[in-house]
Amino acid sequence: MTQPIYKTEKRKARVGERILITYDAYSFGFYENGDVVMVSSVLDEGIKGYGNGWLILHHEYEVIVGEHTPAPNLDEMGYDELVALSEAVMKALRTRSYKLGYDQGRFDADIEATHGTYEKSDQQKRDEIVAQAKEDVETLKMRNRLSKAFTIQVIERPKSRSVEATAKVPNSRKAFYGIAKCAPNDCFNAHIGKAIALRRALGLPVPAEYLNVPQPTEVRVGDVVRGRQANGVEFYEETIQNIKDGAYYYDDGFDFINNAELVIIDDSRTEGGA
Incomplete structure (x- = not known):
């Protein structure tokens, strides 16, 4: 010890x-x-x-x-000690997660009592959940860096509309896995997927809002959309590069859509992935 x-x-x-x-x-x-x-x-x-x-x-x-007490030297710890440390970290993360949820509830109640209530749009709700997921992932990674309990890897797979996460115990073959896969009719968001997959890999509860997030209603630059041409003949998928005067520009910036019913299928607005 x-x-x-x-x-x-x-x-x-x-x-x-x-x-x-x-x-x-x-x-x-x-x-x-x-x-x-x-x-x-x-x-x-x-x-x-x-x-x-x-x-x-x-x-x-x-x-x-x-x-x-200095941080333990993981290279000198035995297998049982590493497992015990990882379990202690998981328990601490669960406790902190519940505490943060309680504090957020108290904060929301105070805001409601002070400013009253109003109905947020589905897009506003989704934006808030995406922001929460981004912060959640960074917080979980930061705490893991401090505890050195796991080697974490998160892989985005936009083509299969999924995210995979692995939490491996250092100097051990033991690893924990988590996956998040988007439903066929839902809009894929890599940030929400990362939060779900990482929490599952770490054995943490997944907040209900991550699993029941509203669908986006506002097309934005960087979104991948599906629709049809104005004549209603051809289906296509494009990434929106610019929006101007009601026209949605894609590809090289010269082609655009101005008379179509667009469905957002990916609003991650992030590059990379596998």
Whole structure:
């Protein structure tokens, strides 16, 4: 186990403080350097600790005024220790997730009490959920970097309208997987897919809003749309490059659509993926 690092002061201790043995000269084996003792009484020549009653001379210790536990060295940990650490991190993430949800609920209630309520459009609701998903993914990745519990990989697959996530335990064959696949009639969004897949890989609950997000209603630059030409003959899929005067431009910027019923099939508005 990782041992804590203590910050100490060289002075006479007070009752209730902890001391660190730094100069074991007269202990006769009853205490040794590195031992931590809680002070029960202070005498002219030294202190006594709770539970042992042995006199510890003032020059044999330093008073502990702070401590911190360094991050564990994963390369030196055994398989069982790594599994125990990963399970502890998962539990902490679940607890924090529920706490953040509760705090958000309180915040929303306060806003509603102060400003009243109004009905948001489906597009506004979707925009908020996408923003939440982006922040969710970055937060989960940041906490994992700090804990070093997993090696995380997230892969977008726009062609199959899915996202896959893997959380692998370092120096181990153990890994956890999560996948998010868009329903055929829904609009694909890679950011929401990443949040769902990553949470599933980490064993975290998936918020209901990620699974029941409203469909987009407003075509924007970067959206992939499906529609038909004005004569109603040919179906096509295009990425919108520009919107001007009611015309939706795609490809090289010269071709456009101005009389068609467009369906947004991907509003990730992100490049890359596999």
